[in-house]
Amino acid sequence: MSDAPDVDELTPPQRTLMGPGPSDVHPRVLRAMSTPLVGHLDPSFIDIMNEVQELLRYTFRTDNQWTIPVSGTGSASMEAAIGNLVEPGDTMLVPTNGYFGGRMKSMAERAGGEVVEVEAPWGEPLDPADVQAAFDEHQPDIFGFVHAETSTGVLQPNVPELTDIAHSHDAYVVADTVTSLGGVEFRADEWDVDVAYSGPQKCLSCPPGASPLTLNDRAMDKVLSREELTRSWYLDLSLLEGYWGDDRSYHHTAPITNVYALREALRLVAEEGIEERWDRHLRVAGALKSGVEAMGLEMNAADDYWLPSLNAVRVPDGADDGEVISYLLEQYDLEIASGLGDLDGDIFRIGCMGHSANPKNVTYLLASLADALDAQGVDVDGDEALDAAAAQLRG
Amino acid sequence: MSDAPDVDELTPPQRTLMGPGPSDVHPRVLRAMSTPLVGHLDPSFIDIMNEVQELLRYTFRTDNQWTIPVSGTGSASMEAAIGNLVEPGDTMLVPTNGYFGGRMKSMAERAGGEVVEVEAPWGEPLDPADVQAAFDEHQPDIFGFVHAETSTGVLQPNVPELTDIAHSHDAYVVADTVTSLGGVEFRADEWDVDVAYSGPQKCLSCPPGASPLTLNDRAMDKVLSREELTRSWYLDLSLLEGYWGDDRSYHHTAPITNVYALREALRLVAEEGIEERWDRHLRVAGALKSGVEAMGLEMNAADDYWLPSLNAVRVPDGADDGEVISYLLEQYDLEIASGLGDLDGDIFRIGCMGHSANPKNVTYLLASLADALDAQGVDVDGDEALDAAAAQLRG
Structure with a gap:
């Protein structure tokens, strides 16, 4: 058995986070995390x-009563959605x-479900015609789609069209909004999405640990009338x-501090206004996109389904x-990420999320990336990149 | 759809936490939680x-390689233990x-297991003879016990005797150490416990969100050779x-800030020394116990299985x-809790855990409790309580 380990004070490097998440956390949210705790059943915590x-x-654009933070990171809210509905x-x-x-x-298979697939290449969105064909062929009970694919930087357009197809087949729709909620237009009620989940550490710029989930009454009725636990x-x-x-009533001890942090992160969303926040992501990530294109690089996604929060x-x-x-x-001290799966080695993934979606980070990213490519002997035009970004930021 | 909610700055009341958890968090741990984040795959995070x-x-008293914080609150590490082993x-x-x-x-039933029971009344520990009889009758594959029962304030003595019984039947032993780890003597390796889990918000005085789990090689071999996912x-x-x-390699986004906090909380354990920390809980909770007894109240648990961290x-x-x-x-602004289940209405549950296990909190608790009972017309002797506690604290 070892003696007491001698571990130094916590002094991680000060990174600028422009990868696929976490994004830079707003100082007000960091401060909320150092708030002394009340108990998870304290009357004051009920108010919180x-x-x-x-x-x-407000952030999901829904009136769903059943809207909560799940006590875990984004994959926990994902499994809460799928594991309960399937x-x-x-x-x-x-x-x-x-x-x-x-x-x-x-997750669906572990829940005891059968899984069928609708195909599209990595780097492309789903085609509603393919979704329609898959419904006609398989008659699924539940349809899951990814609104903002973190692995490819692709935004799924035509959400109302997809939900229409599903509902005309009496299916439930589950939307992965991990990399869109709070940064890219998403309207749970207006688009008729039954269940949506997200993570806090992307466009909400909140440390991971309590993750958004919403279900409408129709979906919650299914969950509450399950035959098997x-x-x-x-x-x-x-x-x-x-x-x-x-x-x-008591179920488990909520991650109190993470709920404090999420509250502060969501207050920042409400103060900015959700639509203004979507606009900011479009404008600031637009500058990033203009900059990398002006540098001579190419975006992986077509403009029609460019995902502002995650630039491939x-x-x-x-x-x-x-x-x-x-x-x-x-x-x-700047974090970006490589591609995954089919796009491994082919793309950089550059996040532009939440508090990280600001002119300083974008300017720094463009200048640094130009230098990094230059250091590899790749000829890019950093000045053009910064000019293009600045022009875009001026609007 | 609602307009942006107008939610005030976060100003929860300043509680003294002497309930069944969370306990008061050390200022150094709160400070660690406000540290800006690095990514969950950052080389510096690997070091962390x-x-x-x-x-x-060190804290579990084990050399088990497979010792991690699970990304959720204590019930998540509990389900990780049971759901993987069963x-x-x-x-x-x-x-x-x-x-x-x-x-x-x-949890075991949801994992697809059969469950059999060994009985003891609420407020009593398990009798090894009963455990032996249950093994002889049912030949279980896995035996779970609660080292420190938060609902009853009972410590399970004779752990090595219990693990001997289980291992002589080739069973695996899972220990719930949620309310003991870091506050009450527990020795995973010496006591031959195969799997133990805990929560951070009890004797470790860390906000909930990343929860300790350890498995020895024998248990991990079972997990890694499962036939079904x-x-x-x-x-x-x-x-x-x-x-x-x-x-x-990437699985899910770790709750980075909660890992920072757990690191700092565990540094405090290492600095104090684990055995010295067990001693402090005995001494300070001993003062609490002496005080409530001197006040004229009665502990629910016999002295032989009194649980210092949770006083019923x-x-x-x-x-x-x-x-x-x-x-x-x-x-x-002082939190204690009521009884649960069979002891509902019969006991107060008064925690004395981690950073909360200090003379100031105990003195405050005794004086406040005496006043609260007095306000109800119950005759207790607050002065005697404080004298008895002070004598115990002097040692």
């Missing part, structure tokens, strides 16, 4: 829970056009209903993605 | 992960002497092994537990 739920509804014997339709459709598949006790929404619903940039000939990423981290 | 694992091993067809033996044996049962993707240890093991005190005749608890919260 109500406020967080109200702010989440019952043994149900069929779930999932997409193949990115990393997170595969995760949906694995949900396979996870921790994520069982019929039990969580006791804590986050009217009773406020083609790795130029002559550059090694891993070396560029390491250079940026070591020389500039 | 290593340090947290090393500190957790395979469909396995039989798990659980206790009936408190609230958390019931939770073990529900674990029913939760989020808590699947065979996948988490990729992130917390040698690969450090009988509600005296003439007092209403709910009114006393509300009075303490409203007049003194």
Whole structure:
């Protein structure tokens, strides 16, 4: 048995976070995290829970009563959505056009469901005609799609069209909004999405640990009338209903500090205004996009489904993605990420999310990336990049 | 759709936390939580992960390689333990002497296991003879017990005797150390416990959100050779092994800030020394116990299995537990809790955990409790209580 380890004071490097998440956290949110705790059943915490739920509804653009932070990171809210909605014997339709459709598949199968797929290449959105054909062929009970694919930088357009197809087949729609909520237009009620989940560490710029989830009454009715218990006790929404619903009775100890942080992050959303926040992401990420294009690089996604919060940039000939990423981290304390799966080695993934979506970060990113490519002998035009970004930021 | 909610700055009341958790968080841990984030795959975060694992091993008194914080609150590490170890067809033996044996049962059943029970009344520990009889009758594959029962304030003595019984039947032992780890003597390796889990917000005085778990090689071998996938993707240890093991490959986004906080809370354990920390809990909670007894109140648990971290005190005749608890919260900003289940209305649950286990909190608790009972017309001797506590603290 070891003696007491001698571990130094916590002094992590000061990074600029422009990867696929976490994004830079606003100082007000960091400050909220150092607030001394009250108990998870304290009357004052009940008020805080109500406020967080109200702010989440605003951010999801929904009136769904059943709107909560799940006690875990984004994958926990994802599994809470899928694991509760999918019952043994149900069929779930999932997409193949990115990393997170595969995760949906694995979660649905573990829940006892059958999984069928609607195909699109990595780097492309789903085509509604393909979704229609998959419904006609498989008659799935649940349809999951990824609104903002973090692995490919692709925005799924035509959401109302997709939900129409699903509802005309009496299916439930589950939307992955991990990389869109609070940064890219998403309207749960108006677009008729039954269930949506997200993570806090992307466009909400909140440390991970309590993750947004919303279900409409139709979806919650299905969950509450399950014949077989949900396979996870921790994520069982019929039990969580006791804590986050009217009773406020004990289920598990909520991550109090993460709820404090989420409350502050969502207050920042409300102060800015959700539509103004979507506009800011378009404008600031637009500057980033104009800059990398002016530098001579190419976006991986077509303009019609460009995802402002996650910019997939083609790795130029002559550059090694891993070396560029390491250079940026070591020389500039700047985090961006490489591609995953089918796009491994082909793209850089550059986030522009929440508090990170600001002119300083974008300017710094463009100058640093130009230097990193230059250091590899790849000829890019950094001055053009900065001029183009500045022009875009001026509007 | 609602307009942007107008939610005020976060100003929760300043409580003294002497309930069943969370406990008061050390200022150094609160400060760590306001540290700006690095990414969950940042090389500097890998170092932090290593340090947290090393500190957790020290605190669990184990050399188990497989020692991690699970990305959720204590019930998540509990379900990670049970949900991975229990395979469909396995039989798990659980206790009936408190609230958390019931939770073990529900988790084991959801994992596809059969559950059998070993009985003891609420407020009593398990008798090894009963455990032996249950093994002889049911031949369970897994035996779960609660080392420190938060619902009853009972410490389970004779742990090595229990693990001997289980291992002579080739079973695996799972220990719930939620309310003991870091405050009450627990020795995973010396006592031959295969799997133990805990929560951070009790004797570690860390905000909830990343929860300790350790498995020895024997238990991890069972997990890694499962025929059927674990029913939760989020808590699947065979996948988490990729992130917390040698690969450090992406599974889900770790709750970075909660890992920072846990690191600092565990540094405080290492600085104090684990055995010195157990001694402090004995001494300070001993003062609390002496004080409430000198006041004329009665402990619910016999001295042989008194749990220093959670003191179950009988509600005296003439007092209403709910009114006393509300009075303490409203007049003194002091949190204690009522009984659960079979002990509902019969006991107060008074925590003395981690940073809360200090003379100031105990003195305040005794004076406030005496006043609260007095306000209800119950005759107690507050002066005697404070004298007895002070004598105990002097040692």
